[in-house]
Amino acid sequence: MNFRSIFSGLFLAATAVFAMPPSLHAGEPISPDDLPVLLTIDLSDLSHVMFTGTGENSWASDSDHMLSDGITLSGFFSTPPAFLGASLEGQTLYPNATGTNFYTVSRLSGSPGVDLTLANYSSATQIFTLGSPALTGSASINFAFFGSDLLALLPSAGQRGYLYAGNTQDSTPVLIGTWAVVPESSTTTFLFISAALMLLLSRVKGVTHKECGG
Numbered sequence: 011m012n013f014r015s016i017f018s019g020l021f022l023a024a025t026a027v028f029a030m031p032p033s034l035h036a037g038e039p040i041s042p043d044d045l046p047v048l049l050t051i052d053l054s055d056l057s058h059v060m061f062t063g064t065g066e067n068s069w070a071s072d073s074d075h076m077l078s079d080g081i082t083l084s085g086f087f088s089t090p091p092a093f094l095g096a097s098l099e100g101q102t103l104y105p106n107a108t109g110t111n112f113y114t115v116s117r118l119s120g121s122p123g124v125d126l127t128l129a130n131y132s133s134a135t136q137i138f139t140l141g142s143p144a145l146t147g148s149a150s151i152n153f154a155f156f157g158s159d160l161l162a163l164l165p166s167a168g169q170r171g172y173l174y175a176g177n178t179q180d181s182t183p184v185l186i187g188t189w190a191v192v193p194e195s196s197t198t199t200f201l202f203i204s205a206a207l208m209l210l211l212s213r214v215k216g217v218t219h220k221e222c223g224g
Contacts, residue, residue, distance in 0.1 A: 080129025
């Protein structure tokens with residue numbers, strides 16, 4: 011038995027574990043891609059940014075948090091903004107097993123200051139159940155009202171992040187899934203049209219080349 015090889019392998023494995031970000035020791039997957047998307051954010055209209063529950067099943071169960079703890083979108087802003095909070099519009103977004111909606115949105119002011127929380131001032135318990143739909147309905151906020159400085163810090167289309175039950179600063183949160191920014195429809199359409207035009211031009215160029223005897 012080659013003890014040197016075994017020891018070397020164990021050392022490398024231990025090094026890899028302790029080299030992980032601290033949050034991964036709490037049981038987070040390495041990538042948000044491993045988790046279901048429970049909440050989408052549509053940024054196509056910055057005056058009406060829409061948060062929508064996907065109806066996908068929660069990745070974990072949790073009944074240890076109140077609606078006032080809410081849900082936390084980890085790493086939502088690129089750097090800490092001056093924005094502290096506002097009321098949500100069209101307030102029909104709620105934990106599926108609770109039935110009470112979220113109506114506030116706030117930026118957690120403590121370190122690192124880039125997480126966003128959707129909550130309710132109620133002391134009622136919010137419930138998420140493993141294998142059952144997590145979030146239902148939708149709500150929106152006018153981020154454009156807060157100016158260009160805030161808009162520059164919003165996530166980009168296609169970006170994903172961890173979604174927690176609970177406030178990541180005032181309680182022990184439970185990882186239940188992910189949030190994701192849906193691609194802007196106008197951008198998607200533009201890219202599709204551009205690709206189609208490039209294909210058409212390449213074919214026309216090929217036909218013209220053949221007719222000229224090239």
